[in-house]
Amino acid sequence: MMTIEVDLHSDTQTRPSEGMRHAMVSAEVGDEQRGEDPSANRLCELATELTGKEAAVFMPSGTMCNQVAMIVHCQPGDEIIADKTSHIINSESGGAAALAGAQIRAVDGIRGVFTAEQAEEAINSVKRNFPRTSMIEIEQTSNAGGGSIWPLETICEVADVAKRHGLAMHMDGARLLNAVVASNVTASDFGAPFDSLWIDLSKGLGCPVGAVLCGSKDFIEQAWGWKQRLGGAMRQSGVIAAAGIYALENNIQRLAEDHASARRLAEGMEGVSGIDVWPVETNLVFFDLKKTGLTAQDFHERLLERGVRIGIKSKYEMRAVTHLDVSMDQVNRAVDAVADVVAEA
Ligand SMILES: *Cc1c(COP(=O)(O)O)cnc(C)c1O
Numbered sequence: 317m318m319t320i321e322v323d324l325h326s327d328t329q330t331r332p333s334e335g336m337r338h339a340m341v342s343a344e345v346g347d348e349q350r351g352e353d354p355s356a357n358r359l360c361e362l363a364t365e366l367t368g369k370e371a372a373v374f375m376p377s378g379t380m381c382n383q384v385a386m387i388v389h390c391q392p393g394d395e396i397i398a399d400k401t402s403h404i405i406n407s408e409s410g411g412a413a414a415l416a417g418a419q420i421r422a423v424d425g426i427r428g429v430f431t432a433e434q435a436e437e438a439i440n441s442v443k444r445n446f447p448r449t450s451m452i453e454i455e456q457t458s459n460a461g462g463g464s465i466w467p468l469e470t471i472c473e474v475a476d477v478a479k480r481h482g483l484a485m486h487m488d489g490a491r492l493l494n495a496v497v498a499s500n501v502t503a504s505d506f507g508a509p510f511d512s513l514w515i516d517l518s519k520g521l522g523c524p525v526g527a528v529l530c531g532s533k534d535f536i537e538q539a540w541g542w543k544q545r546l547g548g549a550m551r552q553s554g555v556i557a558a559a560g561i562y563a564l565e566n567n568i569q570r571l572a573e574d575h576a577s578a579r580r581l582a583e584g585m586e587g588v589s590g591i592d593v594w595p596v597e598t599n600l601v602f603f604d605l606k607k608t609g610l611t612a613q614d615f616h617e618r619l620l621e622r623g624v625r626i627g628i629k630s631k632y633e634m635r636a637v638t639h640l641d642v643s644m645d646q647v648n649r650a651v652d653a654v655a656d657v658v659a660e661a
Contacts, residue, residue: 321623322646322653324581327491327574327599327639330522336562343558348374348550355554355561362564363528367513368504371536372528374557376548378490379403381514381529383411384542386451388535389484389511392417395447397438399425401460403488404453415546419447427594428461429454432473439481451484452477456506457491463578463600465495468506475509487513490527494520494598497571511535520571520599521563522640525556570640574599577638577647584651588658601636602629608658615657622653 323329332340346352360372375381382404386396396412398404400422404412412418421438423430440446452474458464478485487510489503496503507513512531517523529539543549575598582596582603590608593601605615612628619626629635638647 318620318623320620320625322642322650323625324601324636324638324642324650325625325627327519327637330518330520330639330641332524332559333522333640335566336522336559339558339562340555343554345552345554348553349544353552353554353557356550356557359528359557359560359564362561363515363530366503366564367507367515367530369507369513369530369532371533372530373536373539373543374550374553374560375514375527375529375543376525376550377518378488378514378516378527379408379411380543380546380548381527382408382453382486382488383415384529384539384546384548385486385512385514386412386416386418387542388538389451389486390416390418391448391450393447394418394450395440396420396451396453397423397435397449397483398453399423399428399430399455399458399461401425401428401458402453402455403459403490406460418450421449425458425461427464428458429464429466429470430474431470432477435474436477436481439477439483449481449483451486453486453488455488455490457495457598457600459490459600462594462602463491463494463596463598465499465597468499468501471506471509484512485510489513490516490519491598493568494571494575497568498575498598512539517560517563520574520639521560521567523556523559523563526560528560567640571599574638574640574642577642577644578636580644581636581638581647581650584648585654588651588655590658591654599638601638602633603636604633606632608661610658610661614661618657618660619653622656624650624653626650
């Protein structure tokens with residue numbers, strides 16, 4: 317197999333930097349389950365300051381944050397409203413059904429974003445034979461929507477609907493901070509309409525592991541019970557929490573560089589005939605190959621021969637992701653490789 321010189325596969329590929337590793341090695345630690353890990357406690361404090369929520373809990377993954385939130389907000393038999401492309405529908409091993417006992421009503425949004433009208437239409441009226449709607453979930457940014465940002469105004473309109481119907485609002489904020497940096501809206505402004513939200517540390521923020529779930533004291537108390545029950549409670553988690561602290565202190569503003577590389581990548585590929593690039597708002601760049609005559613699988617393999625890796629999204633669509641381990645020079649090389657592959661085809 318060829319060595320990969322430019323890896324645009326995912327922002328989950330980021331590796332802890334030297335500074336982050338240093339913070340991890342020198343972390344103060346204790347028993348997290350007893351509330352005695354100073355680094356995990358500090359990380360939760362920073363997350364509450366950032367998101368404007370009362371309390372937070374450190375989790376091993378974003379998936380566990382979503383799962384725990386659905387369990388806390390829903391009873392078995394309840395229904396959750398989410399976009400059809402959402403991670404909770406497509407990428408969590410059916411956890412909503414298996415763990416919360418809830419089903420998800422898929423809304424047909426545009427690039428992962430739906431309207432308050434669509435949310436309201438998806439709510440079941442109260443009737444003995446209807447599932448009880450109990451929660452609305454949105455993804456900021458929308459992953460499978462191409463890194464699209466939910467405008468604050470749309471969020472507030474959806475939250476109004478939720479409030480009128482007594483539904484919980486939950487944000488999958490895997491890439492919330494990308495939305496914050498790209499739109500100049502603070503995380504606490506984006507977070508205010510939500511009962512619960514989380515941020516991923518292991519994507520663009522560059523940590524090896526971890527996510528932080530935030531909400532009211534009561535919500536987090538219940539979430540802690542489920543973290544414990546699901547086996548997510550840790551011991552000296554300060555070693556990894558320290559990476560999270562480092563990320564929140566050093567790696568947020570630099571997400572703007574990833575957005576600039578994503579725009580450069582998109583602009584470069586727009587110049588290649590036959591490639592249609594989706595609108596780029598943050599660090600995800602989706603593009604359609606149909607007019608080149610190549611399938612995504614062919615394209616993927618031919619790019620790999622040139623040392624460039626880009627993910628396959630569907631039969632004719634690709635998904636490229638920029639992050640802190642991808643330089644502008646590498647982005648330019650990727651554009652050249654894409655142009656070569658298309659020219660050859
Ligand atoms: C990555 C991702 C998750 C899951 O996060 P993990 O930390 O990988 O478990 C959830 N939602 C979205 C939108 C994601 O991109």
